[in-house]
Amino acid sequence: MITHFSQLQLQTVSIQGVKQFYHDQLRFPVVYESDVEIWFQPTESFTLSFTEAAEPLVPVHFAFEVPYSEFENAVHWLQSTGNITLLKWSDGRMIDDFETGKNVYFRDGDGNLLEIIAHHYITEGILPASGELKILYLREVGFPVDSVTDFRELLVELFNFSLDKVYENFTFAIGGTAHAVITSKKRKWIPIAMTALSPTMNIIFGTSSSDFMEEVKTKLTAKGIHHESTEVGQLHFRLNGYSFYLKLTNFPANMPALLNLPYSKLPKHS
Ligand SMILES: [Fe+2]
Structure with missing residues (x-):
């Protein structure tokens, strides 16, 4: 199974600009830096990196999970920096309090739409x-995709993903802690009605199982989807214009169940 997002590689037109936001403001540790690339390590198991690109940027939406008990502190801390604007819903509120949790949104200097979310x-x-x-x-x-139905079916077939909030123009496709938010390009991102365009990005999924990686290879081959092993324990392929990697990591396979994620529940013992 896919356990988590191991890395997200985005494009930027300014390495210094993203450094000033993610390191100086959000205090993400920098683990690698060159003139054309920077890597941040917000958690032990996840790397956020930016590569310099000489082309227009398309904003990406991504969300970090924080503990429910820390959500208010996280919001206050964001506000206390004095430089981060929390985005508003049309009624003016900034925090959304939904059935299973709370969230808040803000943007980086490149226009990427970030979210802090917590589930009880x-x-x-x-x-x-x-x-x-x-x-x-x-x-x-x-x-963002043209056909939500086609893309979610592909992710289910290839990765055994679970689906939640299944609509024609929106779906969560879930593997471990990783939630692919599949949205129609005709549906705008909340809460600021931001046009959903397809960004150029590399998404690196973690898995703890080489058997799973072999299964994915077999399925890709059967579907005629080109794939290549880029290094030991790493597989690369493209789906719907998005560049994916599958990587063997040490992230525990039982972590999503231990976290009590709804689609990764441990079997009940009688
Ligand atoms: Fe989101």
């Missing part, structure tokens, strides 16, 4: 809560 069902104290925002893991990456 997540067991706390299992994964370390990292940095000033107390981030547990990267929960969501947004995938």
Whole structure:
């Protein structure tokens, strides 16, 4: 199974610009930096990196999960920086309090739409809560597509993903802690009605099983989807114009169940 998002590689037109936001403001540790690339390590298991690109940027939507008990602190901390604008819903509120949790949105200097989200069902104290925002893991990456139905079916077939909030123009496709937010390009991103375009990005999924990786290879071959092994324990392929990697990592396979994620529940013992 896919356990988590291991890395998200985005494009930027200014390495210094993203450094000033993600390191100086959000305090993400920098683990690698060159003139054309920078890597941040918001948690032990997730890397956010930016590569310099000489082309127009398309904003990406991604969301970090924080413990429910830390959500208010995270919001206050964001506000206390004095430089981060929390985005408003049309009625003026900034925090959305929904059935299973709370969230808040803001943007980086490149226009990427970031979200801090917390769910009350997540067991706390299992994964370390990292940095000033107390981030547990990267929960969501947004995938605007022409056909939500086709893309979600592909992800289910290839990765055994579970689906939630299944609509014609929106779906969560879930593997472990990773939630692919599949949205129609005709549906705008909340809460600021931001046009959903397809960004250029590399999405690196983690898996703890080489058998699973072999299964994915077999399925890709059967579907005629080109794939290549880029290094030991790493597989690369493209789906719907998005560049994906599958990587063997040490992220525990039982972590999503330990966190009490709804689609990764441990079997009940009688
Ligand atoms: Fe989101």
